[in-house]
Amino acid sequence: MNSPLQIAQTNIPQGFIDLGAGEPQLDLLPLEMLRNAAAHRLNFGDREFLQYGIEQGDGAFRTALANFLSPRYGFPVSPENLFVTSGISSALDLLCTLFTKPGDTVFVEEPTYFLALRIFADHGLRVASIPTDEAGLSIDALTHALRESTPKFIYVIPSFQNPSGHTLPPERGKQLIELAQKHNFLIIADEVYQFLGYTQTPPTSFGAEIDSGQVIAVNSFSKILAPGLRLGWLHSNPTVIQKIVTSGMLDSAGGLNPFTSAIVRSLIENGDLDKNISHLVNILGKRVQVMDASLREHLPQVKYTKPHGGYFFWVQSPNMDAQELQKKAQACQVGLRPGIRFSSRNGLNDFFRLSISFYGEEQIKEGIVRLKDCFQDR
Ligand SMILES: Cc1ncc(COP(=O)(O)O)c(C=O)c1O
Numbered sequence: 001m002n003s004p005l006q007i008a009q010t011n012i013p014q015g016f017i018d019l020g021a022g023e024p025q026l027d028l029l030p031l032e033m034l035r036n037a038a039a040h041r042l043n044f045g046d047r048e049f050l051q052y053g054i055e056q057g058d059g060a061f062r063t064a065l066a067n068f069l070s071p072r073y074g075f076p077v078s079p080e081n082l083f084v085t086s087g088i089s090s091a092l093d094l095l096c097t098l099f100t101k102p103g104d105t106v107f108v109e110e111p112t113y114f115l116a117l118r119i120f121a122d123h124g125l126r127v128a129s130i131p132t133d134e135a136g137l138s139i140d141a142l143t144h145a146l147r148e149s150t151p152k153f154i155y156v157i158p159s160f161q162n163p164s165g166h167t168l169p170p171e172r173g174k175q176l177i178e179l180a181q182k183h184n185f186l187i188i189a190d191e192v193y194q195f196l197g198y199t200q201t202p203p204t205s206f207g208a209e210i211d212s213g214q215v216i217a218v219n220s221f222s223k224i225l226a227p228g229l230r231l232g233w234l235h236s237n238p239t240v241i242q243k244i245v246t247s248g249m250l251d252s253a254g255g256l257n258p259f260t261s262a263i264v265r266s267l268i269e270n271g272d273l274d275k276n277i278s279h280l281v282n283i284l285g286k287r288v289q290v291m292d293a294s295l296r297e298h299l300p301q302v303k304y305t306k307p308h309g310g311y312f313f314w315v316q317s318p319n320m321d322a323q324e325l326q327k328k329a330q331a332c333q334v335g336l337r338p339g340i341r342f343s344s345r346n347g348l349n350d351f352f353r354l355s356i357s358f359y360g361e362e363q364i365k366e367g368i369v370r371l372k373d374c375f376q377d378r
Contacts, residue, residue, distance in 0.1 A: 017367040018335030021358040022162065022311055028283070028357075029226045030276050037267035049262035053255030055245040057084020057233075061261040064268045065233060072195065073205045081210060083241050085232040086256045088192055088220045092116055092155075095188060095216065096123040098247055100152045107145065107154040109137050111314075111342035111351070113162045113190065116155055129344040130154070134305060136161060136168040139175045146183050153186035153216075159202045160193035160310025163342045163353040167203055167308065180214035189217045193310035195224050195277050198285030200308030207235040216240055221264060223311070224277050231260045284311070287356035287364060294368035299375060311357040314339075317375075322352040325374065334370040 012018045041049070049058065056062070062079035069077040085091040100106065102124030108117065110129035120127050128149065131141045137156055156176070158168040168176075180187050189206035207217040220232030234244070244250065255261075267273055291313055292306050304315045317325075322338035329336055339351030356364060 012335075016333050016335065017359060017363050017370065019354045019359070019364070019367045019371070020335040020337035020352075022337075022353075022355050023227060023358060024223065025358050025360070027360075028280065029228075030272070033267055033272040033276060034226070034263065037263045037270070037272065040266040040270070041263050049258045051258070052253070053258030053261075055250040055255050056241065057082070057255045058258055058261050058265070061265040062233075064265045068268050068273060069205075069207075069235075073207060075204075075208050077207065077235065081207075081235055081237065081241065083234045083236070083244055084256055084261055085218070085220075085234050086230045087222055087227070087232040088190055088218045089115065089119065090230075090256075091218045091232060091234050092119045092188070092190075093122070094244065094247070094249070095153075095218075096120065096125065097249075098243055099186060100125055104152045105149050107142070107151040107185075108344055109156055109161070110344065111163055111339065111348055112155065112344065113157060114341045116190070117344055120155075125152075127344045132161075132164065132166060134166065135172065136164075136166040137172060137176065139172050139179070142176070142179060146179065150183050151185050153188050154180070155188045155190065157190045157192070158206060159191055160196060160307060160312075162193070162310065163312050163337070163339075163351075164314040165305060165307030165310055165312050167200065170203055173203065173206065173209075177209050177212050177214060181212060185214070187215050189215065191217055191219045192223055194219060196281060196284060196311070197309035198281055198288055198307075202309060205235070210235060210237045213237055213239070224280065225264065225267070225273065229257075229260050229264065231257050231264055284356055287361060290361045290364050291354065291356050291368070294365050298368050298372040301375075311355045313354040313356070314351060315354060316351050318350060320350045322349050325352065328374040329371060332370045332374040334367050334374070336371070 010021060062082045065082060066077045066079045100123055105126045105128055106120055107128050107130050109132050128145060130145055131138050160167055191205055194202050194205060205217055206215050209215045217235040221229050288307060302315050302317045304313050326336055326338050337353040339348030340346060342348060
């Protein structure tokens with residue numbers, strides 16, 4: 001018999017608890033809200049959003065988005081400074097196309113989001129990693145690295161970082177911008193977890209600093225609505241936006257995702273996006289407590305900082321080979337992501353990443369019990 005054609009990106013076997021998985025659980029995806037928003041938009045009888053769209057993204061959607069962002073960010077966001085993307089991954093790809101050439105150097109945090117490293121590799125970029133500490137990017141290490149080379153951009157995840165959970169303090173953010181101005185490189189701030197703060201208010205968005213000329217803040221609906229929408233936004237100054245909207249790709253394609261953005265516009269305007277974020281913060285916040293309590297009870301030997309937001313626990317165990325541990329965990333029907341995957345220099349092998357996004361409280365507890373068993377026969 002033929003096996004069924006795969007639909008989702010990850011295919012987790014029945015009974016396996018993959019605590020490494022960083023995608024949202026199906027139950028967290030707001031089907032009902034999207035059904036209502038789609039019905040609302042489709043019932044207007046207006047066909048505009050089925051046409052090729054304006055390159056920067058539908059103005060009405062950007063206005064709704066700006067109205068949603070301004071009170072949350074705590075500063076006014078202008079629709080003119082927003083560009084509609086099909087998510088952060090494709091925004092990064094587009095930015096690499098337009099702002100770099102093969103052989104250029106870019107800086108990333110160590111550790112960083114491993115799939116961004118794949119995108120930078122596709123563009124032939126040389127990646128230099130900048131160490132982080134408990135508060136995120138080390139400004140001392142960055143200052144030191146800038147003596148060796150100047151990057152085209154630095155890619156940072158300032159709020160509830162993937163994988164470390166760290167949040168960059170405002171003082172360091174300010175220093176980063178000063179360095180970017182002094183050495184003339186761009187800051188690409190990936191703020192995908194910005195709205196998922198459970199026990200800490202997220203730091204001010206880097207979008208507050210677009211007038212510096214160095215900042216491009218990218219964000220997405222993947223973690224606050226659904227990844228399948230493939231919709232996000234980029235927030236920057238007119239020079240950057242102009243360079244993007246006049247690119248060949250957009251000239252040919254028109255704006256990205258006019259159809260999806262029209263539906264999400266309804267969902268923002270009727271208040272459902274706010275409701276969904278509150279719902280996620282409530283559920284995921286509780287899962288953080290459960291994961292923390294389970295780790296304390298069953299794996300007291302490991303070290304981690306309890307995250308204040310986002311999806312991830314970044315766990316360290318001295319003298320551990322996390323890749324070996326992953327193999328053993330596999331046999332105990334539990335998954336994790338070894339730290340080496342988040343390193344651009346093949347390090348961090350005594351770390352692994354666990355996620356709270358894909359499983360409910362009971363499965364998180366069960367997963368940690370399974371992990372205890374495989375730690376025991378290490
Ligand atoms: C830090 C970070 N950036 C970007 C993404 C992907 O974003 P998108 O779905 O908008 O491409 C993820 C998804 O896990 C992520 O953790």
